[in-house]
Amino acid sequence: MSLLGGGIFKGMAVTLRNFVGSYFKKERLVTNDYAWQPEGDSELPQRASEYPKEQGEQLSDTTTVTNYSRNFPMLLHDGTEGSNPMDTIRCVACQICERECPPQCIYIEKMYDENGKYIKSPAKFDIDVSVCMSCQICVEVCPFDAIVMNSQFELSTPDRFDGLLLRRDDLLKSNNYYHQIHPEEAAARDQKIADEKAAKEAKKKAAAEAAKKKAAEKSKAEAEVKAKEAEGSAATESDGKQEAAE
């Protein structure tokens, strides 16, 4: 060691260089709060002070987060914007996701009509996002592709109980919205659904054809048997005639 305090001065020099550098290096000028760029200007990172531009604006309702962003689940319906989402909801309240959910943050109640008959849709579908750990297991187990991940992340609220409990109507989003936030995944999922449907129809058709064929074969066989019988009887008849002639 050469000089007492030399190490401290060395450290101070590092601090000074970083301090001065933060005023001149362009990439260090502002802290990039969100991993997104404002439209048009891709040079400068977005300043946190410019957001939100308007009261109540939701950044994540637009396609500003990346394709890979996943936060909390949402429910899909096939309807368009104006229609009642409950008419086309994909969820049938089978409760598989409720059972599989590791932190058990999903609560489902089945819907019944006035006669007590089970209509295939959920009366209640609550997700407690303060408990949800974004594991995506509900998405993977869902056989109806009804639940997928949303990328909306601005869920801060002054009410930590009801405010963080997302109800069925908060969770319902259209398939178009899903296509907006995760285009590739949504396209793949739609393709999968279409394939499954096609496979099902093909199977049905094949089954119907097989049944038809079987029926045809059966009738043919019956006809053959009948024909044989007829031949046999004709033969016996002719035999009888011959005998009679002799």
Add this chain to the structure above:
Amino acid sequence: MMCNYFRFGGLRNDVPEGWMDRARKVVDEFPAFLDEYEKLLCENEIILSRTQGVGVLSRELAISAGITGPMLRASGEPYDLRKVDAYGIYDRFQFRVPYGEAGDCYDRFMVRMLEMRESIEILKQALAAVPEGPVMGNAPRVFKPKPTEVYGRIEAPKGELGFFLIADGTTKPYRYRVRPPSLVNLTTLRDMCLGQKVADAVIILGSIDIVLGEVDR
């Protein structure tokens, strides 16, 4: 990364486009930052006088108390599960295991500083060797093991992270126990603090580098 990305059989999906390049960039740039940290801290006289000779943990005590990780290595025992067990693919990487002599707070600090450089070396080799191909194998979703006991362990940043499982032949484990390194490492706090000043207790606690989630058992 915590969102169920790693799972039995592989990963949920492939890394995003451009991720590998970004990772390589971090690996290339990080040593420059490490140089900066070392200039800032390692020769600072205040840090030297507050850490050298403070909170000495002898090698014998460290071994008999079951200390693992950087704390054990700082006490002069070059024991690293990545070398001892060579689990996973760690036998494919070239890296060194830094270890200290005195076992004081400064040694623990320096061992961690040196380990960061070795970690960067491992990452560099790993990134160069990542193969193309499917990211998910065919792992069964539900698995029924024979009744048995298993203990698996890895080298975590704090030390040996162990998982003990007893299977009773059903799909659910009969007993599942995690051995957290922080909890075990914290047990020697008293021995290290004896004979030291009160103000040093904070430094000693900091040099153990606990995670409270692991200590809370």
